[in-house]
Amino acid sequence: MLTFDKLLLLAADWDDVAISNTPNCVVFVHNQTFLVIRPMKAALDVKFYSASPLTGLTPYKSLIYSGRYANHFRISKLEDITPIMIRYIRESYELL
Numbered sequence: 001m002l003t004f005d006k007l008l009l010l011a012a013d014w015d016d017v018a019i020s021n022t023p024n025c026v027v028f029v030h031n032q033t034f035l036v037i038r039p040m041k042a043a044l045d046v047k048f049y050s051a052s053p054l055t056g057l058t059p060y061k062s063l064i065y066s067g068r069y070a071n072h073f074r075i076s077k078l079e080d081i082t083p084i085m086i087r088y089i090r091e092s093y094e095l096l
Contacts, residue, residue, distance in 0.1 A: 003044055003075050004037060010086060011035055014093055032096040035089055043076040048092035056084045068095070 004026075011017055011028045018029045028035035038045040045060075049068045061072040071088070075081060 002078050003081060004039070006078060006081055007035070007037060007044075007046065007089075011089070011093070014090075017093070028093075030093050030096060034092040034096045040074075043074045046073045046075050047071065048089050049095060050088060050092060051095055054088060057082075057088065 008019070008026075012019060014030065016030055020027050020029070025036050025038040027033050028037075034048060036047040038047070047070055049065075049070055051068060053062065053069060054071055057071075057073075059071040060074045063070045063072075073080070073085070
């Protein structure tokens, strides 16, 4: 899936990122987990964290977890990965 490949290449280029897989998802870690990609039948469930509610993006689901927002997005095509989303994923990397 090209969407997964784009997210993988994006995060793998950042310093000190460990990538591991579980039976249900792929986890990206920099000190703590900052990005989780869970494959679904027709889309990817992408979760990343933020210190405050997101502006410019509407998450599928957003929960407060340990004082941070866990934002879930359903991505089904390459165009769903916008520059704003990439910026927020980078902020999640820097936050954790």
